[in-house]
Amino acid sequence: MTMLDTICKGGLGHALAAHAVWGSMPLYLLLVHDVPPLEFVAWRILVSVPLCLALITLTGRWAELRQVLADGRAMLVLLVTSAMIAGNWFLYVWAIQTGHVFAASLGYYILPLMMMLFGMAFLGERLRPRQWIAVGLAAIGVTVLASGALTTLWVSLAMALSFGIYGLLRKKVAAGPLAGLTVETLLLMLPSALVVGWFATQADGSVMGRDAVETGAIILGGPMTALPLLLFATAVRRMPYTVLGFLQFISPTVVFLLGLFVFHEPLRPAQLACFVAIWAAAALFCWDMLANARTRTVG
Template sequence: MKAQNDQRTGLLYGFASYGMWGIVPLFWPLLQPAGAIEILAHRMVWSLAVVGLALLVLRRWGWMAELLRQPRKLALTAVAAALVTVNWGVYIWAVNNGAVVEASLGYFINPLVTIALGVLVLGERLRRTQWAAVGIAVTAVLVLAVGYGRPPWISLILAVSFALYGLIKKQLGMGGLESLTAETVIMFLPALGYLLWLGSRGESTFTAQGPGHAALLASAGLVTAIPLICFGAAAIRVPLSTLGLLQYMAPVFQFGLGVLYFHEAMPPARWAGFSLVWVALSILTWDALRTARRSRALRLDALSAHLPSSVPSPVPSPLPTPERETA
């Protein structure tokens, strides 16, 4: 029962995190004229401020000493911090340079990489319908790559970096708030050093563009911390294959924003590729719902079979009764 409750909670965290990531392309253009690296540095600095305040309120500090006593866990945390830094930076650059649709492609590829890691590294097994969906999605990615006329580097970097990040979070087994705090502590000094260097050269936009711009840069901490905390909580509660399904939410929203709000070009090849992706998503969704119904039915059958053995046997009656006899 506890495992079922944990997985249900993890699904809620997953829906929340990917929903927020889906609409975040609306936020990053508001931070211009700051460049991608300056925005990235502010994300790091202000994210630590947000999670630090949360830990102060919750009084959850004991895990830090334990982490410092485990070199392997600390090293994995540093790798996770590096991966998410790459992911953040590339994504900000893509959104602010008119590549929202290509960035969304990266997060369509990402579940495929996540599922592959679940199979190859963690030994998770896929059903036939899941394999079929993966095959269709791989075909879709190839069609989209041909449509772009070049390797989709933005997409590939986003996909691989975040899939590896999710795998490491799974192995760390830390809470979402704790793991994000550790990662932002590692990233804090380089980020702060860059911002100070930028300010010394008179190139920082934090003070030059007025208090409104400064407030927007500072709010990057909230925009970053909240969905990542939700993702961290989901990653330790649900299988990677399930995360692979949930991850389609964010690119669907991002794709819609890229086409309808940012008015990015969509030639026929891209429409064909994205259509295949949506077919794959439909298959995965149908399979997940079918499997959930079967699992629920099996649990009910097992419960029904167990109940008679736990009820005291009635006194034998000389007359037949309409109820089914039990051994």
């Protein structure tokens, strides 16, 4: 087995693919910028349900799904995770649509540190010395960034906390990635249908069918929602939560680069300092991962 095989079988490929989708999310949200955040999240959930059920059928996982549905403890945990991920989606879309892009980006820069803290506090994971140095560098960068956004820090913290709890519980729940996601969407289906129904009774009516491009973008929300969460749920079951947490720096960095080169947002000194510190930390962290994987392969 090669060193690359060792790393990828540990879930790294799944994590990188998930962050590639999440990082491109601002480009996708341009297509639905006129859709109310609450209604958009409700439609994301509703269009994800048939997609998840189709994947369950194609992969022959109905027995696994029934087993999860019959497990009271797993259902209770998945009820909490479904609330966490729905709240996270809403906060992110609301922040983007109301011009709090900086707060949304900061939330996903705080998230990796929170995930690593959770991994050490609740899962008994430990960092190697070089990884501690990398975490310190990243923490300095995030602190500099947070110092310039204190008024909206609550948004950033709520986003980081909701997804951090989601990932931690998904790592521990007795449910596979696809079965777990299917149950989460089923649990959220009724409240989402009520939200969509309420918007349909308002003066502006439902956004579905209002415009062909917009409607297509809302339907695309199904795979845009399900695919990265499936990849993440697979990675979270294969990787240490501390390592997976550090990889969370990828998607906000992609968003940062999109803001700089696509949306032409001004580059603030705090952002540049954060970017340099985090990527110096990322280089050190990746070096340590590769060195450790090489040692395991040789051994």
